[in-house]
Structures are given as structure tokens and as C-alpha cells.
């Protein structure tokens with residue numbers, strides 16, 4: 001069958017769709033001398049801006065652009081609704097650069113119509129830790145789609161990242177591009193089946209009544225791990241060591257400094273929930289964590305928002321992953337989430353059935369930029385992008 005042409009991606013240092021890759025490593029080698037010092041050209045009506053996420057008004061502009069124009073499910077029923085505080089958290093990890101929060105505004109009206117971001121991350125691919133960036137929140141206003149603005153945003157963020165002597169990136173997308181490092185499925189665990197059915201997220205199976213459905217998805221009354229409690233700063237050293245050790249068994253996974261760990265896992269209301277269990281020496285032995293990413297419900301009068309918890313990083317050493325996630329479900333239900341979402345990465349496929357997850361209707365592809373490595377099974381991925 002003909003291989004679809006990618007006018008932009010076929011010019012980029014990414015493996016071709018059909019490539020069989022043996023060794024892992026960079027695809028092209030460039031130096032700072034090869035990097036343009038001036039921004040890429042934009043069509044006349046538009047200008048590059050840096051979105052200052054410390055400015056409430058600029059953060060609100062970014063929130064609104066994404067709230068109205070970001071990722072929708074395949075049936076255009078839901079659209080991610082990342083909150084301003086979530087975006088600030090996602091974009092300002094330790095060692096972030098404000099130059100990597102790139103906006104495109106209409107010169108005349110200053111309306112924000114495009115965005116792309118990068119944050120620094122140390123990601124190990126097989127046995128090599130690669131200093132790279134994670135690309136996220138690429139968005140072009142609905143009214144400006146299919147005008148080849150995305151390649152301009154991608155080339156500009158590439159230029160600015162190269163200027164900091166970084167040459168690799170990781171990103172995920174629901175769309176298939178050249179070329180996936182892994183293809184992952186997402187799974188959902190209903191916590192509020194009545195609302196999920198009312199908004200069309202789930203359907204009532206034949207012979208099932210609503211009251212039976214509510215009973216089926218009822219969560220436990222008590223924690224399986226009774227001593228699990230919210231993460232505190234004093235847990236960081238041992239929790240970071242535990243997570244880094246756990247992640248070493250995956251073929252693609254980040255490494256965290258203690259400072260980075262605290263940024264990503266510090267409990268933040270309406271953003272991040274992280275619980276830990278400690279042993280008699282106060283060393284962390286088990287962690288569960290999830291982030292709060294609601295979706296706007298497009299066109300539903302009764303419900304405006306779907307409250308979704310997304311599994312983040314989990315480590316079970318004195319309990320089982322199944323019992324640990326069962327506790328996560330209990331806490332998520334208590335925090336009034338409607339659904340708990342998971343990818344089939346890590347060892348997550350061990351608990352989907354027993355904990356009553358249902359498979360989702362799409363995939364999430366993982367990608368590396370300027371780094372070739374053999375295709376991974378989803379269970380070999382130990383990296384979560386927001």
C-alpha cells in the first residue's frame with residue numbers, strides 16, 4: 001500500500017514509518033553553529049510572543065486558547081480543560097525556560113491563536129540517559145487549522161531548544177506520525193457511572209439497570225493499605241530513590257532529582273494527588289499518584305465538565321499494584337472524580353480486569369525526536385506526559 005507522504009515530518013530527524021531499527025541513538029548531529037539565531041518567519045498577520053505563566057492575564061489567555069481549541073476525543077464529545085494552576089505546574093518544573101513557552105498572537109488584536117511548549121527532562125532510553133525536552137500543549141486555533149502553522153511552531157520550538165544545546169525530545173499524541181516508539185491504549189474505571197451514562201461517556205449494557213451499575217462500580221469502604229497518607233516534603237529523599245529504582249526496569253523512563261520529584265508529586269489541590277506508605281524507618285515503600293485533568297463536555301446542558309483523574313506514577317513494594325490502585329480509586333472517588341484513567345504502560349495491564357477498567361476507544365502514541373530506538377511494547381514504557 002502507498003506510504004502516506006508527510007510533507008513536514010519527512011524532512012525531520014525521525015525514523016520513517018517502516019524503518020526497522022537496531023541500535024538506539026541520535027539520528028542527526030548538529031552544533032550551535034548550525035542553529036538559526038533569529039526566529040522563524042510567521043505569516044504577516046501574526047507575531048511570536050513568550051507566554052509569561054507568572055502573569056495571571058497571560059496564563060488566562062493560554063487557558064482559554066486550550067479550553068476552546070485543544071484535544072478532543074474522536075467523537076468530539078469531550079475536550080481537555082487543563083486548569084490555569086495545572087498549566088502553571090506543568091510548564092514550570094525546575095530548570096524551565098520561559099523562552100520555551102511560545103505563543104502566536106494576531107498583531108492587531110493580540111488574540112492568542114497558537115502555542116507550543118517544551119520543558120527539560122532527563123529520559124533514559126534503554127541504557128542511556130538523554131538530556132531532552134518534553135513537548136506539549138501544541139495548539140492552533142480552530143479557525144486557523146490546516147494552514148501549515150503547526151510545522152512553524154514545531155520548527156521554532158526546535159530552534160529555541162537547540163540554542164540551549166539540547167537535540168532530543170519526547171512527545172505523545174493521539175495521531176499517528178512518523179514514527180511511534182510505542183502505541184499505548186487507554187483504559188477507564190468508572191467512579192460515577194450514573195453521570196458517565198448521562199453524558200454519553202459510557203452506555204448501560206443490556207440487562208444492566210442503573211442501580212446494578214452503581215452497585216457494580218462501588219469502591220471499597222476502607223483503604224487496603226490503612227497507613228497510606230498524603231506525601232510530605234520529608235518523604236522526598238526516600239520516595240525519589242524508590243521511584244528511580246522502580247523505573248530502572250522500563251526501557252523508556254525519566255530520572256528524577258529530589259527537587260524534580262517534589263515539583264511533580266507535591267500534593268496540589270485540584271492538580272496533583274500523591275499518597276505514600278512508609279516503613280518503620282519512615283522510608284517510603286509504596287506510592288500512588290494521579291493528576292486532575294477535567295474535560296469540557298461539548299454540548300451537554302446538564303453537565304458541563306467530566307472530572308477525570310489520570311494515573312501518574314505508582315510503585316508497590318509492600319503491597320500489590322492491584323491493592324495500591326484499589327486505594328487510589330477509593331481516594332479518587334472521595335475527591336469526587338467521575339472516572340479514573342490509565343494507559344496500558346508500566347504493569348498496569350495486571351489490574352485492569354480485576355479493578356473493573358474498560359478499554360478506551362483510542363491510542364496514545366509515544367514519540368522521540370532525533371533519536372532512533374526499536375519499537376517498544378507499551379508495558380516497556382515508564383514515562384507519563386501530561
Ligand SMILES: CCCCCCCCCCCCCC(=O)CSCCNC(=O)CCNC(=O)[C@H](O)C(C)(C)COP(=O)(O)OP(=O)(O)OC[C@H]1O[C@@H](n2cnc3c(N)ncnc32)[C@H](O)[C@@H]1OP(=O)(O)O
Nearest residue numbers: 006007008009136137138139140145146147148149150167
Ligand atoms: C530538539 C527539540 C525538538 C522539539 C520538537 C519535537 C517535535 C514535537 C512535535 C509536536 C508534538 C506535540 C505534542 C502535543 O502537544 C500533544 S498532542 C496534542 C496536539 N494538539 C492538539 O491535538 C490540539 C488540537 N489540534 C490542533 O491544535 C491542531 O490540529 C494541531 C496544532 C495539532 C495541528 O495543526 P493543523 O492546523 O491541524 O495542521 P497544520 O498546521 O496544517 O500542520 C499539519 C502538519 O502537522 C502535523 N501534525 C498534526 N498534528 C500533530 C501533532 N499532534 N504533533 C505533531 N505534528 C502534528 C501533521 O502530521 C502535518 O504534518 P505532515 O504534513 O508532515 O504530516
Ligand SMILES: CN(C)Cc1n[nH]c2ccc(-c3ccc(F)cc3OCCn3ccnc3)cc12
Nearest residue numbers: 071072073078080172173174186341342385386
Ligand atoms: C498526553 N497529553 C499529550 C495529552 C493528549 N494529547 N492527545 C491525547 C490523546 C489521548 C489522551 C488520553 C490519554 C489517557 C487517557 F486515559 C485518555 C486519553 O484521551 C481520551 C480521549 N480524549 C481526548 C480528549 N478528551 C478525551 C491524551 C492526549
